[in-house]
Every structure is written in C-alpha cells, then in structure tokens.
Amino acid sequence: MKIRFLIPLAVFLVMTAFLAIGLKLDPREVPSPLIGKEAPKFSLTDVMDASKAMSTYDLKGDAVLVNVWASWCVSCRQEHPILLDLAKRGEVTIYGINYKDTREEAQKWLRSYGNPYHSSAFDPNGHTGIDWGVYGVPETFVLDKQGVIRHKHTGPLTQAVIEDELLPIIRKLRGEP
Amino acid sequence: MMAEFGHFTLILALMMALIQGTLPLIGASRNIKSWMLSGLYAGRAQFLFLSLSFGSLICCFIQNDFSVLYVAEHSNSDLPLYYRIAATWGAHEGSMLLWATILAFWTLMVSSIQGSLSLDFHARVMGIMGLISLGMGLFVLLTSNPFTRLVPVPLDGHDLNPLLQDFGMTIHPPMLYMGYVGLSVVFSFAIAALLGNHLDSAWARWSRPWTLIAWIFLTFGITLGSWWAYYELGWGGWWFWDPVENASFMPWLVSTALLHSLAATEKRGAFKAWTVLLAIFAFSLSLLGTFLVRSGVLTSVHAFASDPTRGSFILVLLGLVVGGSLTIYALRAPKIREISEYALVSRESLLLVNNVLLVSAAASILLGTLYPLILDALKLGKISVGAPYFTSVFAPLMAPVFLLAGVATLVGWREASLSKLLRQLRYLGPTSLILGIALTAVFWQVDDLKTLSGLTMGIWLVATSLLSLWNRIRLRKRFVEGLLAQSTSFLGMTTAHIGIAVFLIGVVISNGYSQESVVRLAIGDSTDLAGYTFTFRGIEDVVGPNYKAKEATFTVTRGSSEEAVLRTEKRIYKVQRNNMTEAAISPGLTRDLYVALGDPIDQQTWSVRVYYKPFVRLIWLGGLIMMAGGFLSVIDKRYRLSHLIRSVSKTQTLQSPPRHS
Amino acid sequence: MRIMLLLIIGSLVAPLLGAVEVREFDDLEKQTRYEHLLKEVRCLVCQNQSLGDSDAELAKDLRDEIYSMIQSGQSEEEAISFLTDRYGDFVLYRPPFKSVTWLLWVGPVLFILAGGSIAFWPKRDKQRQANPKELTDEERLELDRLKRRID
Numbered sequence: 001m002k003i004r005f006l007i008p009l010a011v012f013l014v015m016t017a018f019l020a021i022g023l024k025l026d027p028r029e030v031p032s033p034l035i036g037k038e039a040p041k042f043s044l045t046d047v048m049d050a051s052k053a054m055s056t057y058d059l060k061g062d063a064v065l066v067n068v069w070a071s072w073c074v075s076c077r078q079e080h081p082i083l084l085d086l087a088k089r090g091e092v093t094i095y096g097i098n099y100k101d102t103r104e105e106a107q108k109w110l111r112s113y114g115n116p117y118h119s120s121a122f123d124p125n126g127h128t129g130i131d132w133g134v135y136g137v138p139e140t141f142v143l144d145k146q147g148v149i150r151h152k153h154t155g156p157l158t159q160a161v162i163e164d165e166l167l168p169i170i171r172k173l174r175g176e177p
Numbered sequence: 178m179m180a181e182f183g184h185f186t187l188i189l190a191l192m193m194a195l196i197q198g199t200l201p202l203i204g205a206s207r208n209i210k211s212w213m214l215s216g217l218y219a220g221r222a223q224f225l226f227l228s229l230s231f232g233s234l235i236c237c238f239i240q241n242d243f244s245v246l247y248v249a250e251h252s253n254s255d256l257p258l259y260y261r262i263a264a265t266w267g268a269h270e271g272s273m274l275l276w277a278t279i280l281a282f283w284t285l286m287v288s289s290i291q292g293s294l295s296l297d298f299h300a301r302v303m304g305i306m307g308l309i310s311l312g313m314g315l316f317v318l319l320t321s322n323p324f325t326r327l328v329p330v331p332l333d334g335h336d337l338n339p340l341l342q343d344f345g346m347t348i349h350p351p352m353l354y355m356g357y358v359g360l361s362v363v364f365s366f367a368i369a370a371l372l373g374n375h376l377d378s379a380w381a382r383w384s385r386p387w388t389l390i391a392w393i394f395l396t397f398g399i400t401l402g403s404w405w406a407y408y409e410l411g412w413g414g415w416w417f418w419d420p421v422e423n424a425s426f427m428p429w430l431v432s433t434a435l436l437h438s439l440a441a442t443e444k445r446g447a448f449k450a451w452t453v454l455l456a457i458f459a460f461s462l463s464l465l466g467t468f469l470v471r472s473g474v475l476t477s478v479h480a481f482a483s484d485p486t487r488g489s490f491i492l493v494l495l496g497l498v499v500g501g502s503l504t505i506y507a508l509r510a511p512k513i514r515e516i517s518e519y520a521l522v523s524r525e526s527l528l529l530v531n532n533v534l535l536v537s538a539a540a541s542i543l544l545g546t547l548y549p550l551i552l553d554a555l556k557l558g559k560i561s562v563g564a565p566y567f568t569s570v571f572a573p574l575m576a577p578v579f580l581l582a583g584v585a586t587l588v589g590w591r592e593a594s595l596s597k598l599l600r601q602l603r604y605l606g607p608t609s610l611i612l613g614i615a616l617t618a619v620f621w622q623v624d625d626l627k628t629l630s631g632l633t634m635g636i637w638l639v640a641t642s643l644l645s646l647w648n649r650i651r652l653r654k655r656f657v658e659g660l661l662a663q664s665t666s667f668l669g670m671t672t673a674h675i676g677i678a679v680f681l682i683g684v685v686i687s688n689g690y691s692q693e694s695v696v697r698l699a700i701g702d703s704t705d706l707a708g709y710t711f712t713f714r715g716i717e718d719v720v721g722p723n724y725k726a727k728e729a730t731f732t733v734t735r736g737s738s739e740e741a742v743l744r745t746e747k748r749i750y751k752v753q754r755n756n757m758t759e760a761a762i763s764p765g766l767t768r769d770l771y772v773a774l775g776d777p778i779d780q781q782t783w784s785v786r787v788y789y790k791p792f793v794r795l796i797w798l799g800g801l802i803m804m805a806g807g808f809l810s811v812i813d814k815r816y817r818l819s820h821l822i823r824s825v826s827k828t829q830t831l832q833s834p835p836r837h838s
Numbered sequence: 839m840r841i842m843l844l845l846i847i848g849s850l851v852a853p854l855l856g857a858v859e860v861r862e863f864d865d866l867e868k869q870t871r872y873e874h875l876l877k878e879v880r881c882l883v884c885q886n887q888s889l890g891d892s893d894a895e896l897a898k899d900l901r902d903e904i905y906s907m908i909q910s911g912q913s914e915e916e917a918i919s920f921l922t923d924r925y926g927d928f929v930l931y932r933p934p935f936k937s938v939t940w941l942l943w944v945g946p947v948l949f950i951l952a953g954g955s956i957a958f959w960p961k962r963d964k965q966r967q968a969n970p971k972e973l974t975d976e977e978r979l980e981l982d983r984l985k986r987r988i989d
Contacts, residue, residue: 002511004956008454009503012461016496018547021554022474023485023492030882031559033926040924100895126899133924135882135896412891419886451957478885533953541946548933548942557938561880563888563931570946697860775858784858 032133032152039066039147040131047098047106047122054121059095060147063173065166067117067157068097068129068139071109076138079156080113086162087116092170096120099129099137142166144173180245183233184324187274190226190281191314193219197284197307201300205373213296216303220288223310224281231278234323235265243334246327247271253336253752255723263347264337269471269481270323272350276467277313279351279358284310287362287387294383301369302362309361312494320487336723336752345405353398353425357463359391360432364460367453368502371509376449381442384456386816388439392432393807399425400800408762413693413771413788415796418567421479423546424466427539431459434535441528445590447517448525450510451532457506461499462539468495474550520592527585531578538574542567579634579681582674583641587648605644609637621690631685638678642671666813673806676799683795692789695775699782707789709770710734711743716783724750726759729774729783733763745774769793857890857901864909872908875917876901880929888931 034040039056046052059066067083069076087094096117098106103122110120123129132141135154142151151169153161197219204212234247238261243249251264251271266272284306291299317323340346363384370380402422407415416422435455441447468491469475473483519525545562553559588598613633617623649667650659696704703712714730726748733740741763748757760773768791775784857876863869876890881897889897889904900921907917921929933939 005450005507005510008457009500009507012499012503015547016492016500018551018554019468019472019474019492019495020489022550023472023488025474025550025553027474027476027550027553029559030925030928033923126896130899130903130924133926135925410891414891417886476886478887480885529957530954533950533957537946537949537953540949544942544945544949548939552938559926559928560933560939561928561931562933562942563880563886565878565932566942569932574946574950695858695860784860786858 029154030133030135032149034133034149035152037149039141039143039149040128042097042121042123042128042131044121044123044128047096047101047103047120048110048115050103050122052119054119056147058119059143060145062093062145063170064143065092065094065170066097066141066143067094068099068132068134068137068141069120070099070101070137071105072101073137075156077113079138079158080116082157082159082162083116084114091167093118097128097132097134098122099134100124100126140166142169142173144176179233179236179240179242180324180326183230183237184322186226186230186233187314187318187322187324190223190230190277191311191318193223193226194307194310194314197223198304198309198311199307200304201307202304205297205300205304208297210296213300216300216307217288217291219307220281220284220303223307224285227274227278227281231265231274234271234274235262238262238265241334243332244326244328244330245323246325247323249327249331249334251337252334253723254333255751256334256337256342257722260337260342260347263341266350267337267341269487270317270321272354272481273313273317273321273471274323275351276354276358277310277317279354280306280310280313280361283358283362287365295375298369298373298375301372302365305365305368306361309365309498312498316487316490316494320484320490333752336750339724339748339750339753339755339757340409342723343405343409345401345409349398349401349405352394352401356391356393356395356398357425357428357466359387359394360428360456360460360463362387362391363435363456364502367456368505371453371505374509374512376453376513377446381439381452382815385436385439385443386811388432388436388456389807389811392429392436393804393811395425395429395432396800396804396807399429400797400804403800404797407793408760412773412786413691413790413793415793417478418542418545418564419479420475420477420546421466421470423542423567424462424469427542428459428462428466430535430539430542431455431462434532434539435459437528437531441525445517445519445525447515447519448529448532449513449515451529453510453513454506455532455536457499457502458536458539461495461502462543464491464495464498468492469546475546518591522588522593522595522598524585524588524590524593527581527588530581531585534574534578538571541570541574545570576634579638579677582677583638583645586642586645586670586674601644602641605637605640609633609640612636621686625689628685628689631681635678635682635685638681639675642674642678646671664813664815665809666815669806669808669810669813671806672809673803676802676804676806678799679795679802680799683792683797683799687790687793687796690791691793693786695784695786697778697782698785704785704787706787708735709740709789711770711772711785711787713783713785719746721748723752724748724757727774729785731761731772731785733770733772741770743770743772745772747774764794766794766798767792857892857897859898859901859905861905868908871914872905875904875908875914878918878931879904879921880931882925882929 039059041056043053043055046054065086083094086092094116096119098120101122101124103124106120106122110117121128126134132139133152138156140153140157141149144150150173151166153165157166197216200212200219201216204210204215236242237245237248238252239258241248241252241254241261243252247268247270251268252261256264264271266275284303287302287306294302366380366384366387370376402425403415406417407413435452435458438448438452438455442449442452468488470477470479471481471483472488472491473480473485474488517525545566548562549560584598584602587601610633613629613636614623616632617625617629621628623629646663646667649663650656653659653662692707694704694706698704698713700713700715703710705711710733712732712734714732716727716729719726719728726746728744728746731743731745733743743761743763745761746759748759749755750757758773758775760771762772763770768789771786771788771790773786775786777783861869861872863872873890877888879889879900881887881889881892881894883894883896884892889900903920904917907920918930927934933942935943
C-alpha cells in the first residue's frame with residue numbers, strides 16, 4: 001500500500017485528536033499575561049471611605065487574594081458567601097477592587113451581604129481593571145509577598161477552587177521569602 | 178399529541194435508516210438481490226417518516242404548543258406566523274432535524290435513478306447514505322430531541338432571536354443544508370465506487386449533476402448569508418471570516434475543485450484518485466462544519482448553544498464517517514489505474530493547478546480556524562486568528578485562479594501549444610491592463626495598486642472567458658447560430674467564470690472606496706459623504722407585532738436631485754428585550770447608501786452612521802451569476818437521464834442488469 | 839464558563855451596531871489609525887467580534903482608551919503593546935509572527951508546495967512508463983507536419 005494514500009487519513013486522525021482535546025477547553029478564556037509580573041500599580045480610594053487611600057503598596061507583605069467585584073454582577077453575588085466564609089477562617093487576607101460601580105451601590109451591597117474584604121479599592125471608570133487585564137467580573141488574583149501576581153482565576157469562586165487551587169498556592173507562597 | 182407523533186415517526190425513520198444502511202451493503206458484497214433492493218424501499222420510507230416528523234414540529238410551532246420545550250425556547254404567541262414556521266430551524270435541535278430530513282430527501286432523489294445504475298453500485302450508494310442517515314438520526318434522537326416536553330407549561334414562549342426574524346435568515350439555513358447534505362450524494366457515489374472497484378469515468382459523469390446541484394445550493398446559501406449580514410448587522414461588512422462562515426466556505430472551495438476535477442475525469446479519465454479524494458473531503462468538511470458550529474469548540478457569533486456531549490457525539494460520527502472513508506480510500510485508491518497522459522501545457526495541467534490552489538486555500542482557512550485550538554491544546558498560549566490573517570493569506574492564493582481560469586478554457590486537452598496560446602492572448606493581456614489602468618485612473622486613483630490589479634484581473638478573466646466562447650462561435654456562419662450551438666454546459670462554465678470576475682470587481686472597489694462616518698445629528702441637520710447629502714428629517718415612534726421602535730427618516734440628495742428617502746429603526750423586542758438596529762439602505766448597482774441609527778444624545782440629537790459603498794452589490798450579483806452558470810451546466814443534454822443511460826450503458830458501473838424476475 | 843455567559847448575555851444580541859461614538863480627530867492619519875485598530879483588536883467578551891463591531895461595555899472602555907492614546911499621538915504599535923501587555927496575544931486578530939505561530943503563517947505556502955509536488959511529480963515517471971509506443975523520428979516529423987497543416 002503506497003504511503004502517499006495514507007497521508008489524508010493520518011492528517012485527519014491528528015486533527016480529530018486536537019478536536020477531542022478542544023472539547024474540554026474553553027475557547028473564551030483569556031489567560032493573563034501578568035502572571036509573574038508585579039501587580040499594575042494603582043492609587044485609589046477605599047470604597048467605604050472616600051478619604052482613605054488604597055494602593056498596591058498595601059497589598060505587599062503577605063500572600064493575599066485580590067478579588068474584582070461589582071454590585072451589578074450576578075456571579076459575584078453567587079461567590080460572595082464563599083468569600084465571606086474564607087474571610088472568617090482568617091487564613092488569608094482578601095482585598096477587593098470594586099469595578100465600574102457607584103460608591104453608593106457598592107456600599108449598600110457590602111452592607112446588605114457582608115464585607116469579606118480587608119479593604120476594597122474604588123475603580124469607577126474601570127481604568128485599573130483594564131490595567132489588571134480584567135475582562136469579566138468576578139476575577140480573583142493571588143499576589144505574593146512582593147506584590148507579584150502569581151495566579152489568576154476568572155469566574156466565580158467555588159469551594160473546590162478555594163481548597164484545591166487558591167489555598168495551596170497561598171501556602172506555598174508563604175513559604176517563600 | 179403532535180409532538181409524540183413527531184417523536185414516533187422519527188424513531189420509525191431511524192429504523193428505516195438502519196435497514197437502509199446495512200442490508201444493501203451486505204447484499205452488494207454477497208450478491209443477494211432482494212437485500213440490494215431493500216435500500217430503495219427503506220430510503221423512501223425514511224423520507225416519508227422524516228417528513229411527517231418535521232411536519233409535526235412545524236405544526237407545534239404554528240399551534241404555539243409551549244408544552245414542547247423547543248417551541249417554548251424559540252417562539253412566542255406574538256411572533257408572526259411566517260417566523261413561527263421559520264423558527265423550526267432557528268436553533269440546534271430543529272435545524273438538526275431539518276438536516277436529517279433534507280438527507281432523506283436527497284436519498285429519495287437518488288433512489289429514483291435506481292434502474293439506470295448497476296444494482297450493486299446503486300445499493301452501495303443507498304447503503305452509505307443510509308449509514309449517514311443512521312448516524313444523524315441517532316444524534317437527533319439521543320442528544321438533540323426537539324420533541325421533549327416541558328412541564329409545567331409556560332404561558333408564553335421566549336421568542337425567536339430577533340436577529341433571525343428576517344426573511345433572509347429564514348431561507349439561508351435550508352439552502353445551506355441542501356448544499357452541505359447534497360455533497361453526501363457524490364461522497365456516497367465515490368465510496369460506492371471504491372468499494373466495488375468501479376472507478377471508470379462513467380462514475381464521474383453520474384456524479385457531476387448531483388455535485389452541481391449541491392454546489393448551486395451552497396453558493397446560494399453563502400451568498401444569502403453574506404447579503405443578510407450586510408443589511409442586518411448594521412456596519413456594512415459582508416464577510417467576517419468567523420469560524421462558522423469558514424465552515425461553509427471550505428466545502429464550497431473543495432466542491433468547486435471537485436466540479437473541475439470531475440470534468441477532467443469524465444472527459445479524459447484523468448485525476449481519478451484526486452476526484453474521489455475531493456469528494457470525500459467535500460462532505461467531510463460539511464460534517465466538520467456541523468461539528469464546529471455545535472460543539473462549543475470555537476467561539477462564533479453564529480454558534481448554536483454549545484454542549485460538549487453533543488460535540489463528542491458528532492466527533493465520533495465524524496471519526497467513523499471520515500476515518501472510515503479515508504481508510505477505504507487508502508486501501509482501494511492505489512489500485513486505480515490512471516490511464517490518461519497529458520503534457521505539462523494542457524488543460525489537465527491547468528485543472529490540476531486549479532485543484533491545488535483551491536484545496537490549499539481551503540486547507541489554509543482550516544489551519545487558521547483551528548490554530549488557536551491547536552495552540553491552546555498544546556498549552557502554548559492563546560491567540561486569535563481573525564479577518565486580518567485570512568484576508569492576507571487568501572487573496573494571494575486566489576490571484577492565480579483568476580489569472581488562469583479563463584486561460585484554461587483556451588488550452589486544449591492532453592497537449593497544447595504554449596506559443597499558440599500566447600499568440601491568442603497577446604492582445605488580451607495588454608488590453609486588459611490598459612482598460613484596468615484607464616478605469617482606475619478615471620474613477621479612482623491610479624496609484625492604488627490593489628484596485629488596479631483587482632480590476633485588471635477581473636477584466637482579464639471576463640475577456641479570456643469570452644474569447645474562448647468567441648473561438649467556438651465563429652466556427653459557425655452566424656453569431657446567433659453559433660451561440661445557440663454551444664452546449665449549455667460550456668455556456669454555464671463561461672457564465673460562472675464571469676460570475677467570479679464580477680464578484681472580484683465588487684470586492685475590490687467596495688473594499689477600496691467605501692466611505693463611512695459617524696456623526697451627531699439633530700433634526701434638520703445634514704452631513705455630507707461622497708458627494709451625497711444626508712438630512713435628518715425627523716423621528717417617530719412605531720409599533721410592530723412584537724416590538725416597539727423609534728423610526729428616523731432621512732432624505733438623501735445629490736446636488737439638486739433627490740436620491741432616496743431612508744427610514745432606519747431602533748427596535749426593542751418585547752420578550753427578549755434587546756435592542757436591534759434596522760439599517761436603511763438605498764440599493765443600487767453602482768452604489769449603496771446606508772444609514773443606521775445610533776444612540777440618542779438628547780431629545781433632538783442622535784448619533785448616526787452613514788455609509789457610501791460603491792459597487793458592493795456586485796459581490797452578490799457575482800454569486801447569483803455563478804449560480805446561473807451552475808444551472809446552465811446542469812440542464813445540459815449530457816445529464817438528461819435518458820442520454821446518460823444511452824451513452825454510458827457499455828461501461829461496467831452502469832450496466833443495467835438484464836431484466837429478469 | 840456558563841456563568842460568564844450570564845454576564846455577557848446582553849452583548850450576544852445587543853445593539854449589533856458597534857462603535858457609534860462620535861470621535862473627533864486632529865488629522866486624517868490619526869483617524870485612519872484609530873479605525874484600523876478597531877478592526878484589528880478583538881472584543882474579549884463577545885462571541886468573536888472586533889472591537890469596532892461590538893457594543894459591550896468593555897469594548898466601549900477599550901475604544902476610549904485607544905482613542906485617547908491615538909489622540910495623544912501614540913502609534914499603532916504602542917496602542918497594541920498596551921493591549922497585549924494586559925490581555926495577551928489573544929486580543930489581536932492578526933497573530934504576531936512568533937515561533938509558535940510560524941506554522942500558521944508559513945502553512946499556506948507549504949500547502950501549495952506540497953500539493954504541487956504531489957500533483958505534478960509522479961506524472962513524469964508515469965509518462966515515461968506508460969508510453970510504450972514511442973514514435974520513431976520519421977513518425978514524429980510526419981506528425982509535426984500534419985499539425986502545422988491544421989493550424
């Protein structure tokens with residue numbers, strides 16, 4: 001049998017293998033190019049208190065989570081109880097970036113549903129969000145002690161994500177200088 | 178009751194497909210006549226049951242039966258009747274049922290030529306189509322059943338996606354499916370021929386009309402889709418290289434190559450293995466398209482609601498059908514005897530070049546469409562491949578096609594003289610160039626090389642096509658006599674080639690010289706574009722059957738004469754509550770004027786988009802001309818059934834079995 | 839990512855009109871640069887639309903960013919770097935020529951070469967084999983003469 005005639009079949013099988021793998025992938029997920037880089041600097045105000053400043057400087061010193069949220073975001077409401085739970089456990093500090101919201105709505109939301117954040121930066125025009133490569137709230141970043149982004153999770157958090165994905169990274173980062 | 182009836186007939190159709198897909202094939206290899214004939218009856222029964230099934234689904238929509246989940250998701254009692262019927266194929270489940278029904282229709286058509294082919298060959302064709310029907314039927318029944326009930330029954334439905342509430346959109350899918358599914362016929366012919374070792378040139382003559390008809394529908398479907406996108410989506414684009422669009426374009430490119438290859442196989446016995454492979458590729462790409470659109474593997478504005486389970490099923494089906502056929506190809510094709518000989522300068526050679534170019538173009542589009550997936554799967558990062566890539570790759574690949582298509586008709590079969598050819602062309606070349614330069618200089622800018630070369634190539638193609646027609650006509654005494662003496666097949670080819678030239682000219686000019694602007698207009702204000710003045714006259718509220726809208730009226734003048742009155746709307750649909758803009762277009766052969774309402778700035782002022790698009794209609798006119806060419810080819814005497822039987826009854830494939838009981 | 843769909847469900851069938859912001863530019867070149875960028879950049883929250891064609895909130899924000907960058911005199915490359923620094927190569931519709939995308943850009947050329955060689959190569963061997971009836975020299979001369987008579 002001439003090899004030439006097997007080429008179409010071979011190419012087809014390779015393509016099918018890729019398609020099969022493709023079924024498990026998400027074509028819309030955008031991986032972050034900021035992983036391994038220092039978190040983009042921002043200097044904003046605290047959402048709860050306009051006179052208080054909050055900047056990337058505050059995020060340094062420990063491995064922390066930064067969660068991007070908004071009061072208009074349905075999925076943020078979904079993940080909120082899990083964040084509250086995590087905050088209560090006290091194992092890791094959670095900071096927030098309030099994205100494209102109004103101060104009034106954001107404060108109302110936190111008061112009604114609880115505030116898991118140590119502090120939340122107020123980013124009404126989304127500029128900081130763009131700098132952090134945010135494209136769909138909620139998004140959660142893991143920062144190390146030096147303020148370098150080490151991991152990003154897009155989409156609402158689940159218990160599984162916290163236990164299997166985020167906490168192991170946090171613990172590892174704590175071991176680093 | 179209707180839905181259960183539809184469900185029941187679907188199951189019956191599936192059983193018929195099972196019979197049709199197994200008995201004839203076994204019968205053909207073991208020479209059991211009754212089994213070979215069973216394909217005929219099973220196929221016709223399958224068509225009957227599927228028509229009933231699809232008919233019941235349509236009834237469910239007409240009757241607003243919201244206890245059927247599919248109807249509840251895609252219809253609404255306020256939806257006009259016409260759109261309620263069209264909603265049947267507006268989403269995944271119903272469109273898959275339509276796919277299966279159209280396949281049954283083609284099966285019916287193929288069953289009607291049973292008496293003219295040798296029994297075992299026809300049985301194999303029916304058998305293979307039966308297997309495909311079986312696969313698709315199982316897919317619908319097991320993963321995409323449109324007849325599932327919904328309890329509790331909602332008061333009203335979720336309405337059809339407003340984008341689909343449009344005439345163009347309602348006939349575009351059925352036309353495309355007629356094309357995609359029609360390619361299964363030539364596919365089945367090819368596999369049947371491989372299985373029975375029947376690869377003489379008669380096979381090609383039998384396949385050609387079926388391929389032509391499928392190709393015509395596919396051309397129509399794609400042209401329609403492009404035209405729809407242009408007037409509906411509101412920003413003047415007509416092709417976006419979206420994965421789903423590419424999924425329809427690839428089979429078109431390959432089936433065009435297939436048509437040309439079939440011509441060579443039919444006339445000269447050349448390219449037998451190539452033609453079979455192309456037939457397999459064409460249908461495989463149709464199936465691949467079905468997979469890409471419904472599996473969620475690629476992001477697309479056209480994608481149906483994706484579901485990995487469905488994706489896996491289609492992938493398995495794809496693997497079996499395409500993998501199986503390519504395996505049969507690998508086993509049987511080496512045995513094909515290529516008896517034709519031809520020189521380097523010959524029509525065969527040029528057709529081969531055409532095949533290579535078209536298939537390379539299709540392969541490049543496939544590569545670009547799947548590349549992001551490949552990189553992601555290999556964990557090499559995530560990229561996007563969009564219009565900028567495809568246009569920069571596709572145009573250079575297609576340029577030789579435009580240059581050589583007309584030339585090929587001037588070159589003889591087997592062996593042609595290059596010097597003679599060049600002598601014929603020695604005036605045409607410079608003439609086309611001068612004409613191209615002249616037109617570009619007069620109407621546009623002569624240093625615009627893109628437009629210049631595009632125009633020149635279009636003129637060249639028309640000239641070379643007409644020259645070959647003229648060569649034949651002048652053999653007769655009078656022009657009309659000469660024209661009528663040509664076979665419609667030849668006229669069809671000339672027409673189709675002129676069609677692509679018209680298309681090219683439309684693309685080149687509209688791409689190069691369209692103008693647009695986004696402006697802020699208060700009532701009474703005007704804006705100028707390309708010599709036309711657009712004046713915003715007023716805005717009022719209108720109410721439609723299932724939407725409310727703000728309608729803005731514009732008058733367009735050129736100098737002192739009024740060109741058009743344009744009304745554009747911004748609609749809000751009641752149920753899904755989304756905003757849709759209906760653009761207003763003043764169509765014309767030489768230019769389109771286009772106005773679309775933007776966002777309100779205050780009570781009196783709106784942002785408005787205006788466009789001037791020169792010669793954009795030529796794009797779809799070219800498509801229609803191509804279709805006309807295809808139609809002329811199909812009605813050629815050679816393909817009339819009686820003629821086919823008479824002329825090829827001597828060959829092995831097509832010997833009618835002696836009639837004995 | 840079904841939850842993501844909830845967020846972006848608006849943009850799926852939203853006013854598919856795209857950029858209707860009225861922009862003012864200092865000169866035509868800046869305008870061309872802006873419009874060109876809008877076609878080359880992908881809307882990240884849409885089902886495959888360019889930044890210019892999309893009406894999503896993020897698309898509007900990014901268009902504003904690009905506008906201010908172009909107006910302030912920045913080049914196309916700088917605007918593109920701004921976006922790829924934050925969102926990666928995914929945001930570009932024209933994949934950059936890198937080691938991983940090498941095959942993508944060279945692929946079409948390879949197809950033509952491969953297709954051409956498969957199609958044309960064996961022909962010459964077959965020609966030699968399948969031509970047992972070689973013409974003698976006299977026959978060839980006779981043939982040429984006849985051919986010339988027909989032309």
